[in-house]
Structure formats: C-alpha cells, structure tokens
Amino acid sequence: MPNFSDLGLSAPILGALAAEGYAAPTPIQCQAIPPVLSGRDLCGIAQTGTGKTAAFALPILQRLATVPHRAAPQTCRALVLSPTRELASQIADSFRAYGAGMRLSTTVVFGGVPIGRQRQQLARGVDILVATPGRLLDLIDNRWLTLSSVQVLVLDEADRMLDLGFVHALRRIVKLLPRERQTLLFSATMPKAIAALAEDYLNQPVKVVVTPAATTVERVDQRVVFVSSERKRDLLATMLRDPAFARVLVFTRTKHGADRVVRHLAATGIEASAIHGNKSQPQRERALAGFRDGQTRVLVATDIAARGIDVDGVSHVINFELPNVPEDYVHRIGRTARAGATGIAVAFCSDEERAHLRDIEKLTRSPLQVLPMPAISVPRGGQVERTPEITSSRNDSRRPERHAASGRAGTPSRHAAAPKKSRDEADGGSLPAFLRHQSPARPALAGRRGGHRGSTAGLRFNGAR
Numbered sequence: 001m002p003n004f005s006d007l008g009l010s011a012p013i014l015g016a017l018a019a020e021g022y023a024a025p026t027p028i029q030c031q032a033i034p035p036v037l038s039g040r041d042l043c044g045i046a047q048t049g050t051g052k053t054a055a056f057a058l059p060i061l062q063r064l065a066t067v068p069h070r071a072a073p074q075t076c077r078a079l080v081l082s083p084t085r086e087l088a089s090q091i092a093d094s095f096r097a098y099g100a101g102m103r104l105s106t107t108v109v110f111g112g113v114p115i116g117r118q119r120q121q122l123a124r125g126v127d128i129l130v131a132t133p134g135r136l137l138d139l140i141d142n143r144w145l146t147l148s149s150v151q152v153l154v155l156d157e158a159d160r161m162l163d164l165g166f167v168h169a170l171r172r173i174v175k176l177l178p179r180e181r182q183t184l185l186f187s188a189t190m191p192k193a194i195a196a197l198a199e200d201y202l203n204q205p206v207k208v209v210v211t212p213a214a215t216t217v218e219r220v221d222q223r224v225v226f227v228s229s230e231r232k233r234d235l236l237a238t239m240l241r242d243p244a245f246a247r248v249l250v251f252t253r254t255k256h257g258a259d260r261v262v263r264h265l266a267a268t269g270i271e272a273s274a275i276h277g278n279k280s281q282p283q284r285e286r287a288l289a290g291f292r293d294g295q296t297r298v299l300v301a302t303d304i305a306a307r308g309i310d311v312d313g314v315s316h317v318i319n320f321e322l323p324n325v326p327e328d329y330v331h332r333i334g335r336t337a338r339a340g341a342t343g344i345a346v347a348f349c350s351d352e353e354r355a356h357l358r359d360i361e362k363l364t365r366s367p368l369q370v371l372p373m374p375a376i377s378v379p380r381g382g383q384v385e386r387t388p389e390i391t392s393s394r395n396d397s398r399r400p401e402r403h404a405a406s407g408r409a410g411t412p413s414r415h416a417a418a419p420k421k422s423r424d425e426a427d428g429g430s431l432p433a434f435l436r437h438q439s440p441a442r443p444a445l446a447g448r449r450g451g452h453r454g455s456t457a458g459l460r461f462n463g464a465r
C-alpha cells in the first residue's frame with residue numbers, strides 16, 4: 001500500500017494530510033492522484049465516502065501552487081461543479097483544509113443565499129471556485145465572473161447533476177470554458193448519458209473505478225417491512241422509540257412528506273428535523289449541524305437534500321418511502337456504512353411501491369430480507385400500549401411520551417453511540433434484536449476525532465474498494 005509521499009505530493013500538502021489524520025491514501029487517491037498531477041483528464045466512478053474529494057483536490061492544489069500567478073479579477077483558475085449546496089460547501093471546506101499551508105484562495109457559490117457577497121468575493125479573482133450550476137450561471141449572466149481562464153474543471157457527482165436537470169446548464173457552462181484545460185469527471189454510476197458527457201468533455205481520460213457502479217453497500221444489513229401507507233407513520237414512531245436507533249436518517253420522497261413525518265413524530269414525543277429543498281440554507285445547515293453533533297437524533301431528508309451529507313455513526317437508514325430511482329436507494333443506505341461501520345437499513349414498502357422494490361432488487365441483485373411487521377406501540381397519555389393493530393390516525397393529538405417502556409423515548413439521545421446497557425426483549429417492545437445491534441467502526445480505520453467536516457467520529461472513509 002503506497003503512502004501519500006509516494007504519490008508525488010508536495011510538503012505543504014503532506015503536512016495538511018497529517019493534520020487531518022489521514023494515515024494512507026484510499027484506493028481512488030492512489031489511482032487518481034499521479035495521473036491528475038501529470039495533467040491527464042480523468043473519469044472516476046466512485047461514490048461519496050471513498051475519498052474522491054481529496055483525489056481531485058490534492059493534485060489540483062499542487063498544480064495551481066506550482067504556477068503561482070494570481071487569478072485575474074472576476075475569474076477563477078479551477079472550477080468545481082457540484083449538484084447541491086451541501087456538497088459544494090463540503091468540497092470547499094476540503095480544499096481549504098488540504099490547502100491550509102498554501103496561498104490559494106477557495107470560494108463557494110450556490111443559490112438560496114444573497115448573491116452580493118459572492119459577487120464581492122469573486123471581484124478580486126479566486127484560485128478555486130466551487131459552484132452549483134444555477135448560481136454560477138447567474139453570476140456569469142450578470143458579468144460578475146468569466147470562465148475564460150479556467151485551467152481545471154471538475155464535474156462532481158455528474159450522475160446526480162443530470163438527475164437534477166442540470167444538463168443544459170452544464171452544456172452552457174462548458175461552452176464558456178477554454179478548450180485547453182484539464183477535465184475530471186466523477187460519478188457514482190455510469191448511465192449512457194454520463195458516458196456521452198465523458199466522451200464530449202474528456203480527452204483520452206484515465207479511467208478509475210473504485211466501486212462497481214451502483215452495487216449494494218455490502219456492509220449494510222437491509223430489510224424490508226411490508227406495511228400500508230397509513231401504518232407507516234406509527235411503525236416509524238414505534239421503531240424510533242427504541243433508543244438503539246441512535247442516529248437515524250429517514251428518507252421520504254417529497255419535501256411535504258418530510259415535513260409531515262416530522263410533525264407526526266413530534267406529536268408522539270419524538271424530536272426530528274427535516275432537511276429538504278424548501279428549507280433556507282441556514283435552516284439546512286442548522287439541521288445538519290444538530291444531526292452531526294448528536295443534538296438531533298432523527299433527520300428526515302429527501303434524496304436531493306441528503307446528497308453530500310457526510311455524517312458518521314448513522315445507526316439506521318429508514319426508507320419511509322421507496323425511491324422511484326433505484327440508484328437513490330443505494331445512495332441512501334450507503335449513509336449508514338461510513339467510517340468502516342456496518343449499518344442497518346429498513347425499507348417500508350406499501351403495495352403501491354412493490355414495483356420500486358423490484359427495481360431496487362434488480363439493481364442490487366439481491367432480494368431484501370423481509371422483516372415481519374412488528375407490533376405497533378402507540379403512546380397514549382404517558383403509557384405505551386402495544387397492539388398489532390394500528391389505532392386511527394386521529395390519535396395524533398396524543399401527549400408526548402415521557403417514560404415509555406423502552407426508556408427515554410421522548411428524549412433524543414445526545415450521543416451517537418448505542419446505549420451500553422444490554423436489554424431484553426421486554427425492553428424496546430417487539431423489535432427484533434438485530435435492529436438494535438450496532439457495530440463500531442473498524443479499528444484499523446479509526447483515527448483522530450474530527451476533521452474539517454466537523455465529524456464527531458473517527459476517520460470518515462467508508463473503505464469502498
């Protein structure tokens with residue numbers, strides 16, 4: 001296994017990596033860094049969690065530093081396009097952390113926040129600009145930025161960029177770039193449309209594949225419960241009342257669906273936050289920060305908003321609704337297998353969603369194990385009543401539960417770790433024991449706490465190979 005200095009990286013970058021606590025390069029870093037340093041184009045098939053950000057950020061920083069001319073006003077030298085604001089922020093943070101010992105400037109621009117400050121930041125010119133496509137075009141259309149001196153273009157999560165309908169924006173942007181440039185494209189999957197983009201924009205690229213496209217995340221224990229749409233909310237509340245569900249991402253298909261789930265959980269005494277496209281940027285950041293630092297135990301997200309969320313120690317992913325794009329299922333469950341941990345994913349599948357389930361199983365090439373419908377525990381007036389039958393949804397006015405049989409279900413855990421005490425079947429209701437099992441991060445990958453993305457766990461590399 002090579003180390004970072006074998007890859008030709010310079011002293012300031014090696015220093016920054018040591019400060020981040022990275023012991024050795026990940027597979028995509030080993031394969032991508034040398035060719036990108038030598039100026040080659042690259043097409044990388046890799047998911048978030050493989051270390052792909054450093055795979056492009058490190059050689060870009062080094063190349064920009066070796067030609068130390070300043071960016072002209074209203075230009076940038078490297079442009080990184082990201083499909084979402086969250087991912088854009090995280091990429092910019094990574095550039096700043098890895099480039100800490102260098103005199104290179106990084107700016108991030110995305111929609112949903114005032115444009116004035118972004119305009120000011122660009123006025124003097126920046127070395128690295130991380131942008132979402134829409135806001136980038138706004139800045140260009142207002143003549144606050146030109147792309148005529150871009151030397152390196154990165155298209156990150158290109159498949160998601162197309163899913164979100166950015167293809168026209170992307171084509172417009174690429175036309176504004178110099179022909180002579182280095183282009184790096186990263187995508188979790190390689191559908192035909194991405195292959196076509198790669199063909200158009202990349203020049204004899206080096207190809208790097210670190211995870212077979214859209215295969216199941218193997219470390220995730222995946223189950224499906226067949227449940228009617230009406231029963232889903234109470235099933236969710238029953239599961240979340242168990243404190244072993246320590247840090248839970250719940251996925252809904254729509255923004256309104258996410259808000260409805262949060263309201264329903266609140267009515268049963270379970271605190272949760274929602275993160276989706278209708279939330280303002282500060283709201284999203286607050287929700288994410290609360291989830292990261294353990295203040296919020298349950299985060300309800302839509303696929304788009306969850307993209308790029310980099311949080312360790314997610315104990316469970318609950319697919320409250322199945323995605324109609326099967327690849328999204330793979331992205332969703334991957335959130336619970338970070339930092340070398342294994343995770344648990346439970347899909348709630350109604351009759352209407354069986355076709356989606358079939359598509360998912362076709363893609364992952366493995367049928368999900370069926371979890372029998374657990375008995376529902378419905379909190380009422382401080383007592384928990386367990387019944388296999390759901391009571392009517394009018395019970396939403398129930399009072400928040402205080403001391404339920406499962407413990408402090410109404411009090412979200414402030415810590416990501418599973419409770420230490422061992423519990424028998426009577427404690428926690430009728431949930432099968434494996435749903436409460438959590439395995440820690442593999443010791444080999446455990447490193448120093450923190451990191452530039454504000455994680456509370458160890459290294460955040462999911463070790464995909």
Ligand code: AMP
Nearest residue numbers: 022024026048049050051052053460461
């Ligand atoms: P990414 O795939 O770029 O989203 O990175 C996933 C996580 O892995 C991030 O939290 C990085 O900080 C972390 N990471 C990246 N490279 C390494 C490395 N070589 N060793 C340990 N952690 C890493």
